[in-house]
Amino acid sequence: MQLAIFDARVPAGFPSPALDHMEHKLSLDSLLDLQASHTYVVAVSGDSMTGAGIFDGDYLIVSRALTARPGQVVVACLNGDVFVKRLDQQLGQFILRSEHPAYSPRYILESDELMIWGIVTHSLRNHLAHG
Numbered sequence: 001m002q003l004a005i006f007d008a009r010v011p012a013g014f015p016s017p018a019l020d021h022m023e024h025k026l027s028l029d030s031l032l033d034l035q036a037s038h039t040y041v042v043a044v045s046g047d048s049m050t051g052a053g054i055f056d057g058d059y060l061i062v063s064r065a066l067t068a069r070p071g072q073v074v075v076a077c078l079n080g081d082v083f084v085k086r087l088d089q090q091l092g093q094f095i096l097r098s099e100h101p102a103y104s105p106r107y108i109l110e111s112d113e114l115m116i117w118g119i120v121t122h123s124l125r126n127h128l129a130h131g
Helices: 028-034
Strands: 002-006 024-025 039-043 060-062 073-078 081-090 093-097 114-122
Touching: 024 028, 073 093, 081 114
Parallel strands: none
Antiparallel strands: 002 024, 039 060, 060 114, 073 081, 073 114, 081 093
16 A cells, blocks of 8 residues: 655644645555565564653564664564563673663673564554553
8 A cells, every 4th residue: 555645844843734745655565664574563562662762562663684783673582582672782792772771781691592583673653542
């Protein structure tokens, strides 16, 4: 399905005559790479990533085709538990960091089994559900 996209950015303040700028069609499948075999969607549970703009109930678009690098938000499996965290690295040691001050970073030890299941590329939020 293709949706209309405005040919101008819409300000978050005062109204704009946006309908005058509607000229193109946009496919969310293409924009989010949803039909690719390496892409999947996961629902978020919890508040540990609110500092990154990821909230409980959001849906994340995740790519398995990208190589994880420090600084990226990842879906990680650590010792059989799955998390959404920011991947970090200090002095060669990997760290999974929350984006909420109430949660401590998790330093990856030699005895840990860490698998990165994908890189978060986009997030979707139902604003009606949070109102």
